[in-house]
Amino acid sequence: MSETVQLFALPLAAIALAVLSVVARVTKIAAPIVLLLGGMAIAFVPGMPPVHVEPQLVLITLLPPILYSSGVGMSWRGFRSNLRAILLLAIGCVIFTASAVAGLLYFVMGMPLAVGFVLGAIVSPPDAVAPAAVLRDVAVPRRVRTVLEGESLINDATALVAFSFAVGAVATGAFEPARAALSFIGILVSETIYGCAIGWIALKARHYSNDPRSEVLLALATPYLAFLPAHELGGSGVIATVVAGLWVSWNGRDLIRPQTRLQGYFIWDLVAWGVEGAAFLLTGLQVKALGAAMQGFGWVHALAVAALTCVTVVVVRFAWVFPATYLPRMIPAIRRIDPPPHWRTPFFVASAGVRGVVSMIAALSIPLMVGGKPFPERDTLLFATFAVIVMTMLGIGPFMGTLARLLGLTNEGAEERKGNSADERRVRRLGIEAVLAHLDTVEGNSCEAEEIEALKRRHGDRLHQLDGGRCSIDDESREAGHLQLDLIEIERRTVSAEYLENRLTDGARRRIERELDLEEARVHHAIASIGGGH
Known part of the structure; x- marks a missing residue:
């Protein structure tokens, strides 16, 4: 890639992200799907060179803000009240899925168990971004949404810790389950404490700075302060980042000032949107490089691994969710507090197995070399991961809203x-x-x-x-909201006319515009809350 192309890579990627996001809005197709397909289309533009990324660079730059923003956006109260269901999915289902993928690839394809477990760990965590985008305007019960969001926070941590153990097993040729379990518990406890400490320090520092711009910069630095030290010390960094986000979510209401919140909403929305969009776009762009790598390796083997993995991750999730839902409720004490749900709820949760950003980031972070040798079947693992993401995102994602309506969950919601x-x-x-x-x-x-x-x-x-x-503005009518927007626009035109006639200073115009902007944002928020607030 020439220096000129490298120089324009970032603005071109930003333009592509913006254009594809507009396409998603106009076509009413979930943005992750459009970005994935758009990246695939861009990859095959004549003259477009294959896009290769540095594995660790992707991991440490894209993952922390995604995890942290998800943690901040999560309801701690909802997370705590659904902790059993969340942990059964986020820990149990992830390990079960990774083990099933590794075992089937070993017995059916002859792939080494450690290598198979690397792939299983990568594809085991469902993605939060794609289902959230699909269900944004679909009324599903709050508990279902909370469980899926909570699962997506913790399952990333479980999967990435399992991934690091599996990569280590490939390097050493040995895997000790008992030692791995103890290490996982140690990482879980230590990173939870560290994440709480980082969240506490960050909030205190932001509060005492008493400057919105400084506070926003500290907020942007927080996910990296939580992730990088833990990651460099041999942990995952994921748990610490998620916990820091949850801490800020629960305690920030008392320490974050209103002016900072107003700026933070817009800035974090842009950061999260840009990072998540870049990850999906980058995923699509990998298709050409993966195709070139597979030419010399064997398409039949790669397709067989991908197909077996795709079927496994879907079937295994159903095999786990129903027992995990009903077996604990056989205990009378649990059943009295939390009665068994209708089968429609676990069926929908089991169906929400769309893979996405975290799986691709983990796959891209597979080291090129291990033990002085090329990582075994790295290209096959990348291809299989890509196939699982595309299959679940395009085969499941677009129909989740329809499924929720068919199951009657939208009425309940x-x-x-x-x-x-x-x-x-x-x-x-x-x-x-x-x-x-x-x-x-x-x-x-x-x-x-x-x-x-x-x-x-x-x-x-x-x-x-x-x-x-x-x-x-109530649930029956949005007309009042749109009328208020029309009135704000009339006021804007009047102010603009007076300014053009030199009867208003620039400073006064900006003050009036800011007040009108805040009022318009309030009305838009009120209108949006009618259809999708939760």
Whole structure:
């Protein structure tokens, strides 16, 4: 690749990511699917050289922000209340899947167990990004969504720790399950403590800095501070990063200032979107390099390994999810607290086995050399991983919303959402009533009576809207929201006209624009929460 092409690689990738994301929005196809297919198409553009990546560079640059942002976005309360189901999937199902893949490849294909376990560890964790994108506008019960999101946090850690053990076994030629189990427990405990410490230090540092820009930079550095030291000391780094994110999610509400939150939402949304999109795009771009590598190795063998792996990861997940759902509930104490769900719920959870970003990052991080020799069947493992991602993403991902509707989960989710909306309105009402009660106590002090009355009218209007005023944004109508957006646009045009006539300074224009921007963002958020908030 020439220096000129390398110089333009980053802006060209950014343009491709932006264009493909627009295509996904216009076509209403999940962005990960469009990015994957777009990357595959770009890879075969005439004159496009094969894209090769440095394995460790991918691991340490792309993975930490993905894990951390997932942890921050996770509900700690929901995670804790569904811990049994999450751990059975995130630890049990991952190890079961990795072992099944390794065993079948050993007995059917003659692949060494350690090499097979490397592939099994890579493809064992379902991806969070693709299902979340597909289900963003689909009303499924909150518990189902929480279990899938929680699983995706911990299963990455389990899979990557198992992956590191398997790579070590390939290097040494020996694998000791008891030692690996003890090492995993040690990594789990030590990285949990370290992740909590990093989360605590990061939040305190951000709070005491008292500067939104500094706080955002500290937030961006946090996933790497959690990941890199643990990774370099022989751990995974994944558990520490996830725990740091969960710590910030639970404790940040008291320590992160409103202005920082406003900036952080937009910046983290951009970072997470860019990193996840880059990973899917990079996955698609690998197809040409993989094809070139397979030419000299044997397509029949590679396709057989890929097909066997694809079938295994799908079947094994069903074989695990149903017993893991119902067997613990045979214990009376558990059954009383948590009755067995209808079969539709575990069926949907078992179906949500889409592989994606983490699997490809792990595959790309397979070392080129081990013990002074090329890593055994590295190209085959990359090809099989790519095949599993494509098969599950294109064969399962687009139909998850339809499956949720066929199983009746969307009806259950819609009823649950109505209850959540009622709770939200109740809490909003309590907040406004508390404000009005406080305004009654400040009458007669230094504030002018007219100012007090104006504030009372303003919050009284909010209360009227919340109680069902005709201009409220509720679950039955979005017209009020769109009307507010139209009114904001009218105000923008008026301000712009006055500015063009030189009757408004630049500073004043920017202040008004910022207020209108915040108001528009609030309305957009309210409209979006009608259809998909959870």
